[in-house]
Amino acid sequence: MRAVLAPFGRGPSGGRPSRNLVLDYRDDLRIFPDRWARIGLVLLAFLYLWLPSQQVSDAGLRTLSTIGIFAIGAIGLNLLTGYTGQVSLGHAFFIGVGSYTAAYLGAELGWPFLVYVPAAALIGVGLGVVIGPFALRLRGHYLVIVTLGLIFLGRHIFNNWTSVTGGNRGTQIRGADMSIGPLDFSGLELFGTTYSREQSMFFLVWALVALTALLAKNLVRSRMGRAMQAVRDRDLSAEIIGVDLARTKVGAFAWSSAFACVAGVLSALQIRFAGADDFGLFLSITYVAIIIIGGVGTIFGAIVGSIFVVGSEELINQNSRSDWLGPLVSTGPTDAGWLSVGELNAILFGAFIVGFLLFEPRGLAALWFRAKAWFLTWPFSY
Amino acid sequence: MMQKRWRRLLAVFLASMLVLGACGGRDDDDGDAAPPDDDTPTDTADNGDDTDDTDDTDDTEPPGDPEPAPGFDGETIRLGVLTPTSGTVAVIGNPLTAGNQAYVDYLNEELGGIAGQYPVELVVEDSAYDPTTAGQRYAAISDDVVAFVQILGTPVVNALLPDLIEDNVIAGPASLDSAWIREPNLMPIGGPYQVQAINAVDWYFSQPENEGQVLCTLASDDEYGDTGVAGVEFAADNLGIDIAVQAEYPAPSPTRPAQTFESQIGQLEGGDCDVIFFVATPTDTAPLNTVLTENTDYNPTVLGQSPSWLGLFAGFEYLQENFFLASEGTNYGDESVPGMAELVRIKETYAPEQEPDLYFNFGYLQAMAMHQILEEAVARGDLSRDGMVDAMENVGTLSFDGVFGDYEYGPADERQPPTSSSFFRPDPDSPMGLDLVERDYEADYVGDFTFE
Numbered sequence: 001m002r003a004v005l006a007p008f009g010r011g012p013s014g015g016r017p018s019r020n021l022v023l024d025y026r027d028d029l030r031i032f033p034d035r036w037a038r039i040g041l042v043l044l045a046f047l048y049l050w051l052p053s054q055q056v057s058d059a060g061l062r063t064l065s066t067i068g069i070f071a072i073g074a075i076g077l078n079l080l081t082g083y084t085g086q087v088s089l090g091h092a093f094f095i096g097v098g099s100y101t102a103a104y105l106g107a108e109l110g111w112p113f114l115v116y117v118p119a120a121a122l123i124g125v126g127l128g129v130v131i132g133p134f135a136l137r138l139r140g141h142y143l144v145i146v147t148l149g150l151i152f153l154g155r156h157i158f159n160n161w162t163s164v165t166g167g168n169r170g171t172q173i174r175g176a177d178m179s180i181g182p183l184d185f186s187g188l189e190l191f192g193t194t195y196s197r198e199q200s201m202f203f204l205v206w207a208l209v210a211l212t213a214l215l216a217k218n219l220v221r222s223r224m225g226r227a228m229q230a231v232r233d234r235d236l237s238a239e240i241i242g243v244d245l246a247r248t249k250v251g252a253f254a255w256s257s258a259f260a261c262v263a264g265v266l267s268a269l270q271i272r273f274a275g276a277d278d279f280g281l282f283l284s285i286t287y288v289a290i291i292i293i294g295g296v297g298t299i300f301g302a303i304v305g306s307i308f309v310v311g312s313e314e315l316i317n318q319n320s321r322s323d324w325l326g327p328l329v330s331t332g333p334t335d336a337g338w339l340s341v342g343e344l345n346a347i348l349f350g351a352f353i354v355g356f357l358l359f360e361p362r363g364l365a366a367l368w369f370r371a372k373a374w375f376l377t378w379p380f381s382y
Numbered sequence: 383m384m385q386k387r388w389r390r391l392l393a394v395f396l397a398s399m400l401v402l403g404a405c406g407g408r409d410d411d412d413g414d415a416a417p418p419d420d421d422t423p424t425d426t427a428d429n430g431d432d433t434d435d436t437d438d439t440d441d442t443e444p445p446g447d448p449e450p451a452p453g454f455d456g457e458t459i460r461l462g463v464l465t466p467t468s469g470t471v472a473v474i475g476n477p478l479t480a481g482n483q484a485y486v487d488y489l490n491e492e493l494g495g496i497a498g499q500y501p502v503e504l505v506v507e508d509s510a511y512d513p514t515t516a517g518q519r520y521a522a523i524s525d526d527v528v529a530f531v532q533i534l535g536t537p538v539v540n541a542l543l544p545d546l547i548e549d550n551v552i553a554g555p556a557s558l559d560s561a562w563i564r565e566p567n568l569m570p571i572g573g574p575y576q577v578q579a580i581n582a583v584d585w586y587f588s589q590p591e592n593e594g595q596v597l598c599t600l601a602s603d604d605e606y607g608d609t610g611v612a613g614v615e616f617a618a619d620n621l622g623i624d625i626a627v628q629a630e631y632p633a634p635s636p637t638r639p640a641q642t643f644e645s646q647i648g649q650l651e652g653g654d655c656d657v658i659f660f661v662a663t664p665t666d667t668a669p670l671n672t673v674l675t676e677n678t679d680y681n682p683t684v685l686g687q688s689p690s691w692l693g694l695f696a697g698f699e700y701l702q703e704n705f706f707l708a709s710e711g712t713n714y715g716d717e718s719v720p721g722m723a724e725l726v727r728i729k730e731t732y733a734p735e736q737e738p739d740l741y742f743n744f745g746y747l748q749a750m751a752m753h754q755i756l757e758e759a760v761a762r763g764d765l766s767r768d769g770m771v772d773a774m775e776n777v778g779t780l781s782f783d784g785v786f787g788d789y790e791y792g793p794a795d796e797r798q799p800p801t802s803s804s805f806f807r808p809d810p811d812s813p814m815g816l817d818l819v820e821r822d823y824e825a826d827y828v829g830d831f832t833f834e
Binding site: 057058059062063066155159167168169170172173174197198267270271272273275276277278313314317318330339340341342343346 | 466467468469472507508510512513514515517518519521522523525536537540541542543544545548561603604605607608632633
């Protein structure tokens with residue numbers, strides 16, 4: 001390509017094409033391929049530091065932190081389902097393991113944050129390595145049913161391993177360390193300013209979202225990531241050309257469950273409670289919905305999907321008494337209105353899943369990529 | 383080269399943003415005195431410094447009007463309600479909230495609000511019976527309410543307790559778990575589940591015709607199920623009888639398949655159980671009735687814990703013959719009990735379309751309890767978070783005019799809940815579908831049960 005462009009001489013653009021063309025393989029692998037991506041990064045950094053200031057209430061920050069926690073878990077599921085093609089309904093089990101790890105190692109035993117978070121991730125890796133081999137013998141619906149079994153197995157363990165999980169009553173998470181060096185995220189103090197718990201939590205969660213997104217993005221750009229995608233697209237062909245199927249599938253399970261466990265830790269630190277009922281099938285379905293709506297097989301889609309699924313619920317809640325939603329939504333048994341907030345959320349949740357599967361199977365991320373391509377290729381349509 | 387320059391620029395930008403961001407900190411201590419809005423009337427009397435936390439309010443001058451505080455703008459007192467208005471548990475949440483609302487309407491319309499001058503407003507949020515959702519809804523409204531008159535569900539209350547403690551907000555748990563008694567930020571009412579179970583077992587075996595019967599339990603596999611079973615075990619120990627079978631079933635959840643109880647009933651029948659103490663929510667009472675109706679060879683008596691009941695069950699033949707409900711108070715409409723006569727009047731006036739309902743009654747009584755605490759707080763001139771906790775500790779005895787037993791309040795470790803229970807039978811011709819069998823029954827040893 002470069003050779004083809006050479007005869008065009010050195011114009012004002014220094015001999016480069018006027019548009020951001022992919023000229024070699026390395027261009028395809030860049031995380032921040034052009035100036036706009038870098039500007040976007042700077043804008044995100046600005047938002048990260050600006051949002052927790054007085055502009056957003058603690059309630060809003062709590063929602064944003066919840067979105068971040070779901071994003072980390074969804075990135076993990078996207079590695080497994082979106083990139084490797086291994087459909088799993090057992091994700092909630094790993095979230096639960098992470099939550100109880102935080103409760104026991106962090107709150108009960110008083111381990112430091114920088115020890116129990118990696119420990120939770122390692123436990124996730126270990127569990128992923130144990131469960132991964134099932135994917136070698138099973139695929140499709142059969143694998144879904146096996147991973148579904150994890151939910152019920154997990155529920156039994158969570159309800160009965162009382163010394164760790166608190167049994168049926170669940171366990172409260174009070175006093176767990178949340179320090180990284182001098183930064184204590186249970187109540188950050190910086191430059192003589194004290195931040196609320198919600199502000200501090202926002203900083204912690206979204207820093208970890210950035211870290212896990214970067215980690216996942218680098219993973220899918222690596223040999224391992226290419227192997228994962230090859231397995232997803234045609235596992236038999238992948239094996240024939242030399243991809244180690246066992247290592248790839250087990251590795252995907254290990255990475256996915258490690259991310260889920262980290263999300264579970266953060267969830268426990270935010271809610272400050274872990275109960276077996278919270279890690280059921282509905283949570284797993286929520287994660288699947290997030291990656292479908294956001295975009296299967298994209299890191300970006302996991303984050304966008306979390307914003308959409310968690311954020312839309314909150315948006316409906318906040319506007320349930322507004323003029324435009326008020327007549328439709330009832331906020332209590334004595335209030336006029338057809339649907340409760342929860343019922344409307346459930347209907348929209350289902351409708352969006354069906355809608356995206358029918359009209360935009362690649363999710364919100366595809367809409368973004370299409371819009372970006374239109375601007376990049378303008379005035380041409382190709 | 384370009385990469386390095388970008389990194390340097392980014393580093394400089396982030397550092398400057400951090401310094402700027404430091405201007406946006408806010409600690410968790412929101413303060414208990416929210417500054418009044420410009421349009422808020424500030425005709426409050428100057429009551430001098432309010433550092434006096436002692437209980438003797440009769441020394442020098444009486445406290446003045448309470449200062450504005452979170453949830454109180456100087457005129458209206460706002461109370462939070464976190465309850466499922468959707469999902470399977472909404473059958474409990476909706477009548478509970480209707481009970482809260484009916485009492486508040488009566489309070490505003492007929493009494494002019496708290497102390498005759500501060501109307502009360504409810505802020506209802508759908509918790510979906512889910513701790514994560516409840517946490518978000520709590521965060522959304524906690525700064526805008528003086529207290530929570532109702533939070534429904536043991537798991538939800540458990541999950542919100544750290545927040546309630548940290549924010550020093552008081553809340554009424556719509557659950558009779560004994561764990562709430564010693565929590566300084568909770569406002570429990572009624573005899574706990576364990577007390578219901580102790581009294582029910584003792585009452586049943588005190589009937590001569592029931593002597594020697596085999597006792598068993600059937601409980602949901604969750605913390606609510608554990609509370610009932612703990613009471614049964616305590617009663618059985620004191621009576622010197624064994625619990626032959628302790629059957630469990632999965633607790634209700636949005637994704638649990640419909641419960642059939644066939645295996646559990648097989649287990650109980652195999653253990654020759656004559657009487658089953660049943661710890662459940664209404665979702666599971668109907669299928670239990672179905673399986674027992676179909677099994678004509680096995681007809682055990684069922685003692686149900688109060689949350690297992692809905693009025694429509696009164697039409698079930700098997701339950702009419704073989705079911706007793708452990709609850710509290712008296713028949714709906716019993717004019718001999720002043721509180722009940724008043725409850726009926728208020729329901730007919732402010733919630734005429736509401737069917738008589740146990741949960742409606744409970745919600746009404748929760749609001750009645752909160753009313754007494756708010757009166758105390760206003761009398762002390764302090765509706766702040768700390769003021770509400772002080773008021774709750776100093777309110778003395780919460781009275782429910784005979785509808786529920788009186789509850790001795792004070793510091794959390796000195797509270798004494800009511801220890802009597804009442805027993806009802808299904809009766810389709812009675813309001814609520816229940817007819818009183820025995821009122822205010824109390825086992826001799828119920829006071830020995832330790833509320834930890």
